[in-house]
Every structure is written in structure tokens, then in C-alpha cells.
Amino acid sequence: xxxxxxxxxxxxxxxxxxxxxxxxxxxxxxxxxxxxxxxxxxxxxxxxxxxxxxxxxxxxxxxxxxxxxxxxxxxxxxxxxxxxxxxxxxxxxxxxxxxxxxxxxxxxxxxxxxxxxxxxxxxxxxxxxxxxxxxxxxxxxxxxxxxxxxxxxxxxxxxxxxxxxxxxxxxxxxxxx
Numbered sequence: 001x002x003x004x005x006x007x008x009x010x011x012x013x014x015x016x017x018x019x020x021x022x023x024x025x026x027x028x029x030x031x032x033x034x035x036x037x038x039x040x041x042x043x044x045x046x047x048x049x050x051x052x053x054x055x056x057x058x059x060x061x062x063x064x065x066x067x068x069x070x071x072x073x074x075x076x077x078x079x080x081x082x083x084x085x086x087x088x089x090x091x092x093x094x095x096x097x098x099x100x101x102x103x104x105x106x107x108x109x110x111x112x113x114x115x116x117x118x119x120x121x122x123x124x125x126x127x128x129x130x131x132x133x134x135x136x137x138x139x140x141x142x143x144x145x146x147x148x149x150x151x152x153x154x155x156x157x158x159x160x161x162x163x164x165x166x167x168x169x170x171x172x173x174x175x176x177x
Contacts, residue, residue, distance in 0.1 A: 067150050072163045075147040078114035082107040083169040086123060087141040091171045096132050099139075100125055107143050120146045135175040142168045 086103040093099035107123045122144040129137045144166040152160060 068162050071150050074114055075165050078111050078116050079143045079145045079165045079167040082110035083141050083143040083167040085110045087169040087171040090139050091173045137173045138170050140170045
């Protein structure tokens with residue numbers, strides 16, 4: 001019969017403890033032995049550093065994506081509100097030239113309320129008849145807005161836009177004004 005000096009199970013357990021940096025086994029078999037292998041103390045705390053590094057590498061793009069989606073959502077609310085207000089203001093004016101100016105001002109004011117600049121917006125007014133302010137005429141106001149990528153200082157120079165948004169609103173000119 002073959003006799004081994006070292007129990008293979010104990011040797012494997014001892015090696016496992018060294019690899020995962022567990023304390024050495026206690027008891028009569030462990031007495032008088034020096035721990036084998038390098039101590040694990042220099043590797044303690046490296047998981048925190050790795051976690052912080054990886055979380056920064058992964059979380060910064062995710063947070064930027066969420067901020068960008070928020071800007072696009074805010075821009076979509078802005079163009080819908082601006083088109084609606086511009087159409088309502090247009091049909092309340094006395095003539096078409098005043099109506100166009102008032103509609104553009106209302107749309108730009110609504111966009112400014114949402115934090116978007118007038119330079120990135122286009123307001124277009126269309127009618128279904130020749131006389132836009134005649135009773136029963138349908139006036140459609142379309143607002144187009146380009147939403148820039150957030151937090152980029154050179155985004156205007158490179159024309160980096162997150163989205164091009166547009167919305168239309170139609171109002172019927174009332175019979176009694």
C-alpha cells in the first residue's frame with residue numbers, strides 16, 4: 001500500500017486558503033509551521049480602487065446619456081408648447097403681419113422658458129386660405145428646433161446636435177373676434 005506523507009485534501013485546502021487569502025488553519029497540524037507563500041496584506045483594498053475606476057468608466061457615459069435624453073425630452077415639450085401658443089396668438093391678431101410677429105415672439109418666449117435659444121429655432125406659419133385671418137381659416141404653426149449635445153463647449157463650432165425636433169399646431173380663426 002502506498003503511503004503519502006501529506007494528505008492531498010489538506011494540501012488542497014491549504015493552497016486554497018493561500019489563493020483566497022484566508023487565515024491559516026488552526027489546530028495541531030498547523031502548529032509549528034510557517035505560512036507558505038507571500039502575505040495577502042498588499043492586495044487588501046485593491047477591490048475598492050478597481051470598483052471606483054470601473055464605476056467611473058461605466059457611469060459617466062450612462063449619466064451623460066441620461067442628461068442628453070432629458071435635453072431631448074425638454075426640447076420636445078418646448079416645441080409642442082411653442083407651436084400651440086404661437087397658433088393661439090396668431091389667430092387673435094387683427095392682421096397677418098402682426099399675427100406673424102406675435103406668433104414668432106410667443107414661440108420664442110415659450111422656447112426660452114424651456115431654456116432653448118432663439119438661434120436654434122425656426123417658426124413657420126401656413127394657412128389653408130389666401131386670407132389667413134378670415135373666419136373659419138385654419139392656421140398651422142410649425143416650430144422646428146435643433147437640440148445641441150449638452151455640456152460641450154465646442155459643440156456649436158462642430159455642429160454637434162442631439163436631435164432635430166418639430167411640432168405643429170393648428171387653430172381655427174373664430175367667427176366672432
